[in-house]
Amino acid sequence: MSTPAPLLVVGDALLDQDVTGRVERLAPDAPVPVVSDARHASRPGGAALAACLAAADGREVTLITALGDDPASASVREMLHGRVRLVALPLTGTLSSKTRVLAEGRPLLRLDDGEGRARESTREARRVIAGAAAVLVSDYGRGSAETLREALAEAAGRAPVVWDPHPRGQPPVPGVRVATPSVAEARAFARRVDKDRQPGPAGELRVAARDAATLVQAWRTASVAVTLGGRGALLSHGGTPLMVPSPERAQGDPCGAGDRFAATTARLLADGELTEDAVRGAVHAATRYVAEGGVRSLAAEPAPPATGDPTDEALGAAARVRAAGGTVVAAGGCFDLLHAGHVGLLQAARRSGDCLVVCVNSDASVRRRKGDGRPLVPLADRIRVLRALECVDAVAVFDEDTPERLLGELRPHIWAKGGDYARTPMPEAALVASWGGQVVLFPYLDGRSTTGIAERAALTPSAAGLTPAGPRGGRR
Template sequence: MIGDAMLDRYVDGAVNRISPEAPIPVLQVRQDRSVAGGAANAAVNIAALGAHTTLIASWAPDASGRELDRILAEAGVVSARIRRGDAPTIEKLRVVAGQQQIVRLDREDTTALDGDGADDVIAALASALDERSRATAVVISDYAKGMLDAELVARIVDVAQRHSVPVIVDPKSDDIAKYRGAAVVKPNFAEASQMAGLAATAPDEESLDVIARRLLVDGIGALAVSLSAIGVEVIEAHSRTRIPTRARLVSDVSGAGDSMIAGIAVGLASGMTILQAVQVGNMAAGIACGRPGTAVVTAADLLNELLVESAPEDRPGTIEDWDELSQLVAVEKAAGKRVVFANGVFDLLHAGHVSLLKEARGLGDVLVVGVNSDASTSRLKGPSRPLQPQADRMAVLDAVRYVDFVTVFEQDTPRELIRAIQPDVIVKGSDYRPDEVVGGDDAKAWGGTVHIVSLLDGVSTTRLSQGQQVRRG
């Protein structure tokens, strides 16, 4: 992440009267807080999405700069601070009454970065790219505060291209040519109109056609034009795609662009197509708009949004990767949901299994089912089992309406799986006593419980496999 870093300060409170000294509101201060702003906020958002992040930017070793150092360190962002003469750390102070900003105070010096500073940027970038061992991306966050002139942007793009790394740009210049070589340029509609020389006030088809024709010049891979509540227009060489934004109550648009650029960058670095990456960015921006102030959107936030938006058939019901499953379970817990866990071989799914799963699901909001692997089943049941391979057993369970997630474990018991997802309730059949349930003692450590479910008499996979008829009164 390369760009104009700043500190965003918020003084929050309530206004109950007008000053007797002048016709101005009196704010009763409740909170004074600081967050990363500008390119620093984008860097913090990228780190929150799980990516290793290096910020190359200029800020001063003053009080605001030291506060920014602290915020970046806590977020896990690696900092490469570049000197820009005697310019102080850029600071924006917003005074907020309730949900309404009543005044903003900016402290900034937009003196341009000198030649030595530009060389330091390129050296820091080259070093970061030389050290990379996994896929990455370079983000240019241009706030027109003196950090990035056209020559430095061209040098950054050149270094990135020599390392075969895509460049994503959040622009502020009137000249699109400044960003030649970028894989994606993400202006909002007003910025795109200005670059295209338009006086348009609304994103109609005619104005978007002009923007596409004038801004998608040679060397620019794609445009992602933010249309606020309407969504994002993704303009590529031979296509245009509108990505809508889910309707929500907008609290504050501060920092939404930083969240979007973070989502696009992490998406591209993860191997997504441009369209897929912009969809992630658009989702992140929507979440940020629903929060007051300059917000940070996490990977868990995105997972939760995906779960909310996805149809039941699109939810990732069968998950063998425990890390991925743990993240999804954590998202459900963060949303206040109660997670229940059950396990077994489930070789031939029968009425007894369904009865247990139904009761288990009634104990919470999310049911995770752990299935013994084929090898684990053979050790437990003998060499003639399982009758069905684990993939088939998992697929059948995934189709049961009471089950939310299905996973598999290779061990003889599900203890390690239980420790990985930390369910609120562990369910077993009445052929177990509570003190015999694997993971029960572990669950106590995080406040979990064990629940014993009554089993149906005379129903088992063994009886079914031997062709024995089950009769119940």
């Protein structure tokens, strides 16, 4: 596996702070809740959060943002140290900070402070943009993207650029691969573009599709992906849109979910994925982010350098879910010729927890178990197909005949098996129970097997060489 391509994030950093406590009474002098046992937490916000989320995937990330000498800027610098490479722009005023007051995880109040803006670009910032392989613009309307607009326009002509816009900022530069406004932001932007637009039929999807098509044309972007909160995203290239639904309705703190969506879209485009696949992966990642605890799922320490190993990524995902108090589910198999029985099992397994890791046999392991001629599909392709399923969060690989060693590293709460194993001894059951886990059987579709599919395919006339093929592989 090759090392993931580096990502450049350009935008406005913020300082986010949470004051969390419990509410049991109202104040005696006014009908307002009293928050007691308050705990204070700070984290990078805005573009700095997007950069940290991208870096948490084990990717090399550079952040260009405006910072000053004020205490909020100093806090953000300290939190970014060791996570991302920082290229600072000069800041006029003090860095913007946002403080949420929460009780039992629910926001009661937000306080905004600081109206600092990027003063100007720098030669180093322009040089870094000129050499970037992929760019995420996280615009929070504080001028960082505006000061570098010309350099970003040049970058959009040669590399994938994802632009996460803000109503206080400017529109994306022409040529952006994907713009990612929320449904409310898309509505506000579209009204600015078409002030004479007459109201049309109601319905969120209909309005979002209309707004997205308007913005594709007005902004001259290749596409616009309107995020719909827990429902997913609507991707438009200007014509009939593509609906990308969330794999589930995740419950949790949505703070930063839009940054997670934009960062994932950018990293997948950097790795050469198609726009549709990148948006699908981003919806999946944003849903998982909320389910894993939102901003609480970010590790306190910077992520280790990326190795490109899917097993390392799976172990990291399981650790984050466990740290956030979620349930890790694992399922295993060869998954050679993925079929409906596999998909049904994996979908049911994912619904039983907050993260599904699929443990897949290596090519050598499949060959030892199934004989020469197997696997029919090589490991890299099996991993890619599994990752494409909305219900799969990560894929891990084991080279042994059985997955016990890998299970010992993952330590899932649930080890999912098909119902066809009901009468079969499972030696891994004792191992899973040793850390408090449970083997769970899920219904399995009868009559589906890779071997059966392969045998039936071998008996078809075309497989036997009885049907002549034309230049395109079809009939003459």
